[in-house]
Amino acid sequence: MIKFINPSTEKPYIHFQSLYQEALENQQKGIEAISVSSYSQEMSEVEARYVNLKYIHNNEWIFFSNYNSPKAKQFKSHSQVSVLIFWSSINTQIRIKALISKTSMQFSDEHFKGRTKEKNALAISSNQSQTIDSFDEVEKNFYQTLNRMTSDTVRPDFWGGFSFTPYYFEFWKGHKNRLNKRYVFEQQDDGWVECLLQP
Amino acid sequence: MIKFINPSTEKPYIHFQSLYQEALENQQKGIEAISVSSYSQEMSEVEARYVNLKYIHNNEWIFFSNYNSPKAKQFKSHSQVSVLIFWSSINTQIRIKALISKTSMQFSDEHFKGRTKEKNALAISSNQSQTIDSFDEVEKNFYQTLNRMTSDTVRPDFWGGFSFTPYYFEFWKGHKNRLNKRYVFEQQDDGWVECLLQP
Numbered sequence A, B: 001m002i003k004f005i006n007p008s009t010e011k012p013y014i015h016f017q018s019l020y021q022e023a024l025e026n027q028q029k030g031i032e033a034i035s036v037s038s039y040s041q042e043m044s045e046v047e048a049r050y051v052n053l054k055y056i057h058n059n060e061w062i063f064f065s066n067y068n069s070p071k072a073k074q075f076k077s078h079s080q081v082s083v084l085i086f087w088s089s090i091n092t093q094i095r096i097k098a099l100i101s102k103t104s105m106q107f108s109d110e111h112f113k114g115r116t117k118e119k120n121a122l123a124i125s126s127n128q129s130q131t132i133d134s135f136d137e138v139e140k141n142f143y144q145t146l147n148r149m150t151s152d153t154v155r156p157d158f159w160g161g162f163s164f165t166p167y168y169f170e171f172w173k174g175h176k177n178r179l180n181k182r183y184v185f186e187q188q189d190d191g192w193v194e195c196l197l198q199p
Helices: A011-025 A070-077 A105-113 A117-125 A135-148 B011-025 B070-077 B105-113 B117-125 B135-148
Strands: A003-005 A033-040 A045-052 A055-057 A060-066 A080-087 A092-102 A159-173 A181-188 A191-197 B003-005 B033-040 B045-052 B055-057 B060-066 B080-087 B092-102 B159-173 B181-188 B191-197
Touching: A011 A092, A011 A159, A011 A181, A011 A191, A033 A070, A033 B033, A033 B045, A033 B080, A045 A060, A045 A070, A045 B033, A045 B080, A045 B092, A060 A070, A060 A105, A080 A159, A080 B033, A080 B045, A092 B045, A105 A159, A117 A135, B011 B092, B011 B159, B011 B181, B011 B191, B033 B070, B045 B060, B045 B070, B060 B070, B060 B105, B080 B159, B105 B159, B117 B135
Parallel strands: A003 A055, B003 B055
Antiparallel strands: A033 A045, A033 A080, A055 A060, A060 A159, A080 A092, A092 A159, A159 A181, A181 A191, B033 B045, B033 B080, B055 B060, B060 B159, B080 B092, B092 B159, B159 B181, B181 B191
């Protein structure tokens, strides 16, 4: 589930929310799973991975991560990302282009406080995407951290939110004979400009 | 469905095929849907979209597209892509990095011949991703082309296959408490090097 906080009433946001509602009514599994593609300047490489979208707060789309992970480094050196959502239950693909940055520390603190002890123990114990000798070692680190956790355990500096602000939306709806319908909203100085694309 | 032709027997390919089989047995929907992320040099932008993977031919992974589409232009200027697969039925994510180029004209011709008249009419009639005034216009172009199609209609030059060859695989398997298991295979001069990553 995605939590909407004071969501934008601009046209692509209204359209997004109505599709989200439709997907929800159709029991879409993993409705919060989004793929985030980023660019590594250092390696001249595109990389993509799934993350769970937690909030849409006005026009900011927020998920959480380790700030030392490869993706965090990529966001820092190239702040433009591409986000892809596919809801099979309504045969809808949503393509977004956006700029990404860290959320406020306060927002991350509050989200951290609301999570389970297990999730937070993992956030603390894992050096995300670093190599490790065995999965047993991962489990050992996790359970050691979990046992040390108290109600006073605070968010570590190396973990927090990322927020992206879309400047481009494509809503793609599958149709018979692949006559798919593609609506685009692109942000320009004077607001969102709409167009249709060929399938 | 993905068609395997003489597939590579290298370790990550064997692993991929066994996961594919498992997803198939678990009635995975849209098993051939993959997200392909590319980089536009011109715009300094990452872009991603879903395509249907049709073949794995030895170590080449093949899908088809319009050669004048934005993604085709991006592949030409930056031949590295990132490919993402998520099979929810077995809670498995596969992350691939690869180099991409056009397939042979012969391969594209043969694939075109085996497709339905409707699919080929769309390949011919659509200027993929160009703006259009109305969806009615899309349908009109499609049906006009469909009515002109004969058994002699040949593949247009502007439509054909793309083939990507992976040099990096990550197999991510979701696990309790997010102690997800991440296996990596990276191609080096002397073959595939394996490692484990922290969740």
